[in-house]
Amino acid sequence: MDLLYNAVFRPETYSPLIQVLIILAKALVVVGVLMLHVTYATYFERKSIGHMQVRLGPMRVGPHGLLQPIADFIKLFFKEDIIPASADKPIFFIAPAISIFAGMTAISVIPFFSGFVVANINIGLLFIFAMSSLNAYGVVLAGWASNSKYSFLGGLRSSAQVISYEIAMGLSLVGVMMMAGSLNLSEIVRAQQRFPGGFFWPQALGFFVFMVAAFAETNRTPFDLPEAESELVAGYFTEYSGMRFALFYVAEYIGMIVMSLVGITCFLGGWNGPFAIPYLPFAWLFIKLYLFIFFFYWVRATLPRYRYDQLMALGWKLLIPLALLNIIGTGLVKMLLKG
Amino acid sequence: MNPYLFGYLGAAILALSALSLTRKNPVHAVLYMIVMFFHLAVLYLGLGAEFLAAVQIIVYAGAILVLFLFVIMVLNIKEEMEGERFSGGWPFGIAIASGLFLLVVLITGNIVPGQQGPYTPGVIAAQTNTKLVGTLLYTQYIFPFEIASLILLVAVVGAIVLAKKKLR
The missing domain is CATH 1.20.120.1200 (NADH-ubiquinone/plastoquinone oxidoreductase chain 6, subunit NuoJ)
Known part of the structure; x- marks a missing residue:
């Protein structure tokens, strides 16, 4: 038990080689838990949207359709992999990989509970921005490399959308950085312990901007224009099939989980909760994560898709000015409180 | 390193x-x-x-x-891929580039390392790089920082003027 405790919380007491092994083990645990969550996030989405639309959702495979994600996976795995004849093959192959790696790498800086981070780096928040901007390449390149009009339009839409909303998202988190005085995500969580409810109340404006931008960054309804199925078939991944299609599908859910985790860590107090749950230090983080993911589904079942000019106007004319206002307000209050 | x-x-x-x-x-x-x-x-x-x-x-x-x-x-x-990758003048360009490279190689022998400032790796590690960059930008280097932001503002205004078809 002592050995395990030391390995998780004080890896610096070991030799460098063992430290590397500990980091690898931590990364494997996180990836395993993440993939399990992605698998069942698809089931959760189909079930909750089903019930919101007064139907049952998947019911056939296993009790209440519980084995449906596994059946889906097996089906996708054995499906024929079709590559368009005039596609740019190398880029067509690496595009889904870029998407999925960018999402997974971002998870590595998220603290799951006090002291448990795969990579505890000082620029954690900036690292997440960097990885989420990399995510755009997967989508854009997939759209271009498929050499199909639908894919191409999806890719173009996505690149413009992601660049616009990245600015709003970065600015919305500046208020959090100012209040915490750090970019390290564990430090940000610790700074929130003094506030009941974390930075949610003092940074309510920032949180609003962050949430809207998070929906746009992950291409979720009401901003799912890059994959709008009624106009573009499936947008940037129209030409993908089989396992490569599954990779994009997984990347979308990983993106959603990353955005939720960033929101929880920066605004809702991370692993802290109203009371400590014994033996499960990560329980609050996961409870919040499930609520966030449910919120993504709830919005999808409620709101219709935005028009493209509305999307751009919302991003540039409302969210960015609001985020700037939030920064000025936070700075003023901080100065006043300092005396 | x-x-x-x-x-x-x-x-x-x-x-x-x-x-x-x-x-x-x-x-x-x-x-x-x-x-x-x-x-x-x-x-x-x-x-x-x-x-x-x-x-x-x-x-x-x-x-x-x-x-x-x-x-x-x-x-x-x-259409892009049909044409030649480089225009006719490329040997000339390479000659200039290699001349510059030779100059750099000749100079590197005579470089005298400057005096060590107050920001040693230890200081940076203690205060974190981001904090130090921010503090210095807003105190010691505030004037060049403001000039840079003004130049960027001019560029932003210019881009808007170019993008707008008719100005009222």
């Missing part, structure tokens, strides 16, 4: 730049450039400038090159 790491990064940056210059397909050229920028970010990390490394990826790889791709994708790639 570990000399082996530096050697790898230097070689990789040179090779990737050369690849990016010689590709006929502009999208492939941009992709090699992205990988090059990542190596550059690792170089910054090795020098203890973690903030610079993150900004390098966010600004260059994340924003500017996506805009590059955006423009290149709308070009007719087939």
Whole structure:
């Protein structure tokens, strides 16, 4: 038990080689838990949207359709992999990989509970921005490399959308950085312990901007224009099939989980909760994560898709000015409180 | 910084730049450039400038090159790939570049290392790189910082004027 405790919380007491092994083990645990969550996030989405639309959702495979994600996976795995004849093959192959790696790498800086981070780096928040901007390449390149009009339009839409909303998202988190005085995500969580409810109340404006931008960054309804199925078939991944299609599908859910985790860590107090749950230090983080993911589904079942000019106007004319206002307000209050 | 790491990064940056210059397909050229920028970010990390490394990826790889791709994708790639990669004057360009390189090689022997300032790696590690950069930018270097922001503002106004079809 002592050995395990030391390995998780004080890896610096070991030799460098063992430290590397500990980091690898931590990364494997996180990836395993993440993939399990992605698998069942698809089931959760189909079930909750089903019930919101007064139907049952998947019911056939296993009790209440519980084995449906596994059946889906097996089906996708054995499906024929079709590559368009005039596609740019190398880029067509690496595009889904870029998407999925960018999402997974971002998870590595998220603290799951006090002291448990795969990579505890000082620029954690900036690292997440960097990885989420990399995510755009997967989508854009997939759209271009498929050499199909639908894919191409999806890719173009996505690149413009992601660049616009990245600015709003970065600015919305500046208020959090100012209040915490750090970019390290564990430090940000610790700074929130003094506030009941974390930075949610003092940074309510920032949180609003962050949430809207998070929906746009992950291409979720009401901003799912890059994959709008009624106009573009499936947008940037129209030409993908089989396992490569599954990779994009997984990347979308990983993106959603990353955005939720960033929101929880920066605004809702991370692993802290109203009371400590014994033996499960990560329980609050996961409870919040499930609520966030449910919120993504709830919005999808409620709101219709935005028009493209509305999307751009919302991003540039409302969210960015609001985020700037939030920064000025936070700075003023901080100065006043300092005396 | 570990000399082996530096050697790898230097070689990789040179090779990737050369690849990016010689590709006929502009999208492939941009992709090699992205990988090059990542190596550059690792170089910054090795020098203890973690903030610079993150900004390098966010600004260059994340924003500017996506805009590059955006423009290149709308070009007719087939037409681009028909023509020659370099225009006629390239031997002349190479001559000038190698002359400059020779100059740099000759100079590097005579470089005298400057005096060590107050910001040693230890100080930077204690205060974190990001905090130090911020403090210095807003105190000691506030004037150049303001000039830079003014220049950017002019560029923003210029872009809006160009994009707007008719000005009232």
